[in-house]
Amino acid sequence: MKRDRPGLLARLSEVLRPHEPISRSAYLAGVGASAVGIFALWAILTYGGLVAPLFLPSPSDIVRAAAALIADGSLAEHTWASVNVIVTGWVLAVLLAVPLGILMGTLKFVEALLEPVVNFVRYLPVSAMIPLLILYIGIGTPQKVAVIFIGTFFQLILLIADVSANVPKDLLDSAYTLGARRSDVFGRVLLPATLPGVMDNLRITMGWAWTYLIVAELVAANRGLGYMILDASRGLFTDRIFVGLFTIGLLGFGFDATFKRLHRLLLPWSPKI
Amino acid sequence: MVAQNLRLAIRGLSVVFTRRRGGSVTAVENLSLGVREEEFVSIVGPSGCGKSTLLRIVAGLIRPTSGEVMLDDRPVEGPGADRGMVFQSYTLFPWLTVQGNVEFGLRLRGRPPEERREIAHRYLDLVGLRGTEPAYPKELSGGMQQRVAIARAMANEPAILLMDEPFGALDAQTRSVMQELLLRVWEQTHKTVLFVTHDIDEAILLSDRIYVMTTRPGRIKTEVAVTLPRPREVSVMDTPEFIALRQRVHGLIREETLRVLGLESRDHL
Secondary structure (H helix, E strand, C coil): CCCCCCCHHHHHHHHCCCCCCCCHHHHHHHHHHHHHHHHHHHHHHHHCCCCCCCCCCCHHHHHHHHHHHHHCCHHHHHHHHHHHHHHHHHHHHHHHHHHHHHHHHHCHHHHHHHHHHHHHHCCCCHHHHHHHHHHHHCCCHHHHHHHHHHHHHHHHHHHHHHHHHCCCHHHHHHHHHCCCCHHHHHHHHHHHHHHHHHHHHHHHHHHHHHHCHHHHCCCCCCCCHHHHHHHHHHCCCHHHHHHHHHHHHHHHHHHHHHHHHHHHHHCCCCCCC | CCHHHEEEEEEEEEEEEECCCCCEEEEEEEEEEEEECCCEEEEECCCCCCHHHHHHHHHCCCCCCEEEEEECCEECCCCCCCEEEECCCCCCCCCCCHHHHHHHHHHHCCCCHHHHHHHHHHHHHHCCCCCCCCCCHHHCCHHHHHHHHHHHHHHCCCCEEEEECCCCCCCHHHHHHHHHHHHHHHHHHCCCEEEECCCHHHHHHHCCEEEEECCCCECEEEEEECCCCCCCCHHHHHCHHHHHHHHHHHHHHHHHHHHHCCCCCHHHC
């Protein structure tokens, strides 16, 4: 008896088993299908004249707008300005939140000092603090950096505290029975033990930092991707808005991949890889 | 027991934990025991009898409410490298290689690198893990991780080795192989060991003496001398002497377990 190749339905049911691994080719097929599907839908809606260019520009419109922004150097300038603000604000938040978070998750007294304050500030909308920030530090770049800082610091400190609180106590006790003193335990056990979790949360909060971009560039900005989008929306240049969004998406993609790569490279022992 | 060769002496030890909402629990009450130099002593007892608490007190990780713990006639005041400990949970440092883990204590004491390497190799040899030096813990099986943990504790050359159900998390087959390995390691080193377990066969196979604890509050119920000749092989477990010891220890622990369940004798079952 001749056996047919498995039909589409059979193959579909094969890749839809809960929590079961699928072949690499099936995975790539999914990635491809999603990209092609979105692009096809977009092309049909725009070239088919179903949606006006004012609401959704066609792919070629966006490429044209992007080419113009690249040609006059403004896209590079805006991108550089935004990356600068975001990375500066995020790095400052990381430098403070990681050590404080580790202490907060480890020492009950530090937790008592910080947790109520952090949980209070964490819920305040960053945009509501802009008037205060202008009053305190003006309308220059520091104000924009401060927005990113506030947006990430208070979240990151809690995430890091959780990571360090979950370091198994037996790990610390092992170090003590091997002759470690309390001062050894911070650097030799707690810090390395938190690194995989810290690395994960750095990646996640970098993503959050980008979502604050528009808020950061709301006030008195004359460059930056957020400014570019706000400016384009005033003139209803929808194509430029999309160029800005695509650029942010690509940058996010790049940062995420870099963090994952760094995790593998710097922490080859990490149980998370 | 001749007082002067006691490596570890515990006298009149009590531990009372205070509960958050008031009230208190007596985990260990007026407990005394001793471990001689080069002796392998086990503590067995029903679960929750405070045997792990007792070991953590000797390690200096918990402070007793009253009583004293003396190691080589000096009082124990906190954790220290003279009391090595192997835990039931996997406690290798995941960011260090096998080599780095075994060297951890030696590094803390500033031993030179060649000496550290030489000592690490010796103890990895002892537990049969030469060649795994560059591996990270995540690449090792549970049994291998516990062997490295034993080598790590022994590399510090502690006066006493404390073992808190070190094979408790392993499957039955691996556990029996690990018991055999520890038996061989002990025959070679004659390390002073205080070993906590709820596995009666494991305690008899490995020990010179066994302390049976009562249910909470934990006290010493009886002391059982294991007179089986050394060096021992696993085949000793089939001898009538071993079986008689097993029945005796089993009976003692059963009495305590029945008391926990509020059943004074088996007639109530």
